[in-house]
Amino acid sequence: MVQHPFAAALILATLGFSCWRLVYLAFKSTNAIRWTFDLELASTALCSWILAALLYRLTLHPLANYPGPVIAACTDWYNVYWVATGNRHLEIDKQHKTWGTTIRYGPNRISFCSEGAHRDLGAVNANVLRSSVFSSFKKFFGVDSSATTLDPKEHAFRRRIDYQTLMPRILQAYESRVTPHIDFMTTHLAEDLPKASSEDQEGEWGPTQNMTSVLTYCIADIMADVVFSQPWNVQRDPRNRRPIEMLPKSTTGLLVVGHMQTVIRLGLHWVMFFPFIKDILQFLLLAKSFASRRASLSDHDLEGRRDIWSTLLVSKDAETGRTFTPEQLTSEAGMFVTAGTGTSILAVSSTLFYLLRYPHTLTRLAEDIRARFSVNRTSPNQNGSTPACPISWGSSELQNTPYLYACIYEAMRLSPGLPGFSPRVAGPGGVSLDGIWFPEGTELGIPFWSLNRDARYFPDPLTYNPDRWMPVTQGGQGLQPGSGPAAAFTPFGQGRFGCLGRHFAMQEVTLILSHLIWLFDIRQEPRKDYGGKNGNKPEGRGCDDEFQLHDRFTGDGDGPYVQFRHRSF
Template identity: 35%
Template sequence: MSSEAPTYYKQLNTPMAFVLLSWVLSIGYVLTLLAQLFFKPETSIISKTTFAISLLCAEFAFYCSAVIAYRVWFHPLGKYPGPFLAKFTDWYSVYHCMRGDRHIDFYKLHCKYGPVVRYGPHRISMNTSKALREIYHVRSNCQKSQLFIVFSHFFKVQSIMTTLHRKEHALKRRIVTEALAPYSLKQMESRVMQNVRIFCDKMIDNPIDKNNVWNSARNMSEWCGWLANDIMGDITFHRNWKMLESEDHRDVITILSRGVGGLITMAHMPRLLDLKLDKIFFRRATEDTYKVEKLSTERTNWRLGQRDNIKERDIFGTLAAVQDSETKRCLTREELIAETAFFIIAGADTTGSAMTATIFYLLHNPNCYQRLQEEVLSSFTSLEDIHSGKQLDQCLYLHACITEAMRLSPGVGGILPREVLQPGMWVDKHFFPPGTDVGVSNYAIHHNIEYFPSPFTFKPERWLSDSVCEGGVSVQEVKLAQSAYSPFGVGRTNCVGQNLAYQEIMTVIARLLFLYDMRIKPGTTMGEGSVELGPDRCRKDELQTWDRFVSYHEGPMVEFRPR
C-alpha cells in the first residue's frame, strides 16, 4: 500500500462551510421572526422578551444539526461502520466508561461490524494483529492520544504512562527502564519474597497449626490486590502499605480504581474539565482522582525526606538519582510525583488482576489445575527453591497458564488510543487522516476467533508447541496467537515492568500450589458470570471484570487446605 496520503484528504473538524450553513439558516429564521414581530405585531406569536431566547435556541439547534450532518455523512471517517450515536458524539464512550463495560462493547462492535469500527467522531478501533503491530510500532506515525492530557489536569506534569511527545516519552522510559533493570530488581527480590511469604501464610487461619482441613474462604481479588500493592510499596518507596496485615490502608485500592475510572471517563469530555463542570458530573471520581494525586505527593515527599537514611536500592531512589544518558537531565520533583502515581496505579493493579485471573481460571478448569500442580511438585522439592530464576522459568505450563489467564481477562481490556500525526497514516490498508485516534482493544483481539479458536475457553496449551508439551499446538499456531497478544502493550510504549510482573505472579502461583490444595468455596459464585448480570456477562467460567481503564473485579472465594 502506498505511503502517500490520498488526495481526497478532508479535515476531521466540522468544515467552515457547514458552520456557515448553520449561520445562514439561523439568519433566515431571525429575519422571519423580525418580520413577524415588527411588521405584524398584532398577530405575532412571540414577544420581545422571548426573542433573544428563541434566537439563541435556533442558532444552537442549527449548529448542532450541521455538526451532526457533517460527522455522520460527510466526515472522512464516515465510511466506517459503528453505532449511530458514536458517529457524532463521544458521549457514547462516556456511557460505556461509566458502565465499566468498554471492553465488552468493543468485542461486540467488532463481532457486528467487522475488523474496523468507528466508536467516536474521530475514533477508530481495529481488531487485527497487523493493526496491532502497525499502530504501536516504534516507528509508527502516531503519538499517544490527547485523551491522556486529562492527567495534567490533576498532576502538574505527565508521567511515562501519559506523555504524548515521543522525545519526552523516550527520556522518561530510559530513566524508568534503568530503575527496573534486572540487576536493580535482583537487589529488591528479598523484599518481594518477604511479602509473598506473608501472603501465603495468610491463606490459612493458623499458619502454625497446619491441620489438613479446609480453611475459611478468602476473596482473592482483595488478597491479590493487597499483596501487589504491598510489594509495589516496598520496592518503590521502601515503605510497605501493610495491607496484608492491617486494614488501615486497604481503602487505597478502591480510591485508585474509582479515580482512574474517573480519569478515563472525563478524558472523553475534556470540555467539562475546561468549564470546571467535572465536580458536578463526575464529583466522586474527581474527588478520588485528587486523592490519588495527594497520595502520590505524600509518598514522594516522605521518600525524598528519607534519601539519606535509606541505603538499599528501590525504584524511587533510582528514579530520583539517575541521569539520562543522552540529555543528562534528572526528573524534577513534579515528575517524580507523576511517576509515583504511575507505579501506584499500573504497577500494582495489573499484577493483582493477573494473579486473581490465574487462580480463577485454574479452579474453574480442574484438569489444568491438576496438571499445573503436578508440574510444580515435580520441579521443586523445597518451598524456598521457588523464586525468580532459571528453575522457575523452566515451568512452561505455569507460564502458559498465566499467559492464558491474561488473554481471557487482561488487566487493561479497552483501547490505548494513538493519535495519527501529519500527513496521515496507513494501518492495515486503511488510511487515517491526522487527528484520528486509532487503537486495538486488548479484550476484543484476545477473543478474536481468527487468532484464538474457542476464544472463551481456558486452554494454556495454545501457548505451547507440541514439540515441548503434550497436547500442544503447532509452532505456526503459537506464533499466530502471539501476534495478537498484548496485555502489556506492544512497541515503544509497552509496559517496562512486565518481566517483574511475570516473576511475581509465577512465584506466587507456584508457592500456593506447592503449599496447598485449593477449591472454590462450595455454594459461592463470586466473580463468575450469570444471567442476572445480563446477556454479555452470562458465562459462568469467565472472570467478570469492569473496565475502569484498569480492571475491577470481585472474587473468587477460595478455600485452602495445607498439603
C-alpha cells in the same frame, strides 16, 4: 448517512426547522422584548450548531462511511456512558460481532480488530501519538507521567530514565521488598486454616477468600515498598485500604473525563465529573505524602537496599544529560504504583480463576511445581504446620517452568490487563493500518478484549487452553506471545509505549502463584454463583466459565472466591 436514512431525514428536518426559526425571529425582533428575543436567538443558534455538527459527523466526516452505532458517530457521550459502566469492552465486542473488523465508536474514533492493525499501530516508528484522552490526568493534577504525557520527546526522555529502574539485571535487588509481603499473605492465609493432624495428611478446608482482595493488599504493599521503601501496610491495617480499593474506579473517572475534551476546555470537568475522580485525588495526595517521606530518607536509612525512587533520583538520561526534577520524580514514582498494581492483581486472580474452572490444569501445574521444588526440611516452619516454601524471587528454575508461564499467558489472553483501548492518534500526514489509510487526527484503538478472543488467531477462543503456549516438544502448540501466529497477543503492549515493568511483573506473578500452589490445595468456593444462572446478568456477562471484568482502563475483577487447605507433604 446512507446506512441511516431515517436518522439523516430526521436531522435534516430539524435543521430546516431551526433555520426557519432563525429567520422568523429576525423578522419578529422589532416587536419582541429584548431578552426573550436574545434567549430564543441564542438557543436556536445553539441547536442549529449542534445539528449542523451532527449532520457533518454523519455525512461529510472522513469516518462517515465506517459502520457502528449511530449514537457513537454523533457523540462521545456514547463512550462516556460505556466507560462509566465499566462494560465498554463488552459493548465494543458486540459491535464488532455485528459490524465486522473496523467500527466507528466515537465521532472521531475507530476500533480496529485485526492483527495487522495491531502490528502497524504498535510499530516503533508508527506515525501516531498518544491520544488526548490521557490529558485529563494533567488537567486535574497539574503534572504528567510517562504513562500520560502527550509530548513524544518528554515521553521518550522519561521512559529512558524509568527503564533504568526495571532492567532485568537489577530486579534481584528488589527481593527483600517483595518476598516479605508474599510471605505475610501466605502466613496469614495459613493461620486461618484448621491444622492438619500430621504433615503427610491434608488439613480441612478453610474459610472462603476473595482473592482479588487478598492480592490487592499484598501487591499494594509490594509496590509501595519497591517504589518508596515504605510498606503501605494495607495487609496489616484495614484502615489504609480505601485508596487502593478505590483506585480502579477513580481511573475510570479520568478515562471518562478524557473523552470530553470540550468539557475540559470549558473548565466544567471539575463540576461535572468530580464524583468520579475524588478518590484518585486522595490517592495522589497519599502518593505525594509517600514521596515527601521518601525524600527525607537517607542512604543510611535504606540499609543498602535499593528501591525505584533511589534509581530514579540518580539516573541521568544518556541522550540529553537531563535528570528528573522533584515534581517529575514524584509523578513517575506514583505512576509506577498505579501502573503496576491493578494489572498484576488481575494477572494472578484470573489465572487462579481459570485454573480452578479447568481443574486438570491446576492438577498438572501443582504436580509440576511441587516436583521441581522439593521440601526443605531445614528451613523454619510456617505457623508450626507447613514447611516454608523454597521458591525464591528470581529463581531460574521458576523461570524455566513453561507450564506456569503457559497458564498465565492463557489467563491474560482471556482477561487482558487492558481490556479496552490504549488509544493513539494518527500523526501529521495520516497513518495506514492493515492497508487502510486514516487521516491525521483520527483516534485509533485496538480492542484487546475482542482481539484476544478472535477465532481467526486463537481457534476455540473461549476455551482456557494453556497448551497453546507450551513448546511443541512438550505436546503444545508452540505459540509465543507477540510473534508468529500469536502476534495479536501482546499482554504487555508493544513498541514505544510497551510496559516497562513486564519482567518485574512476570517475576512477581509467577512467585505469588507458585507460592500459593506449592503451599496449599485450593478449591473454588462450592456455593458461589459466578455466572448468569439467574438470567439477570447484563449482556455479555452470562458465561459461568469466564472471569468477569470491568474495563477501568486496566481490567478490574472480583474473586475468584476460593478455599485453601494445608497440602500433604
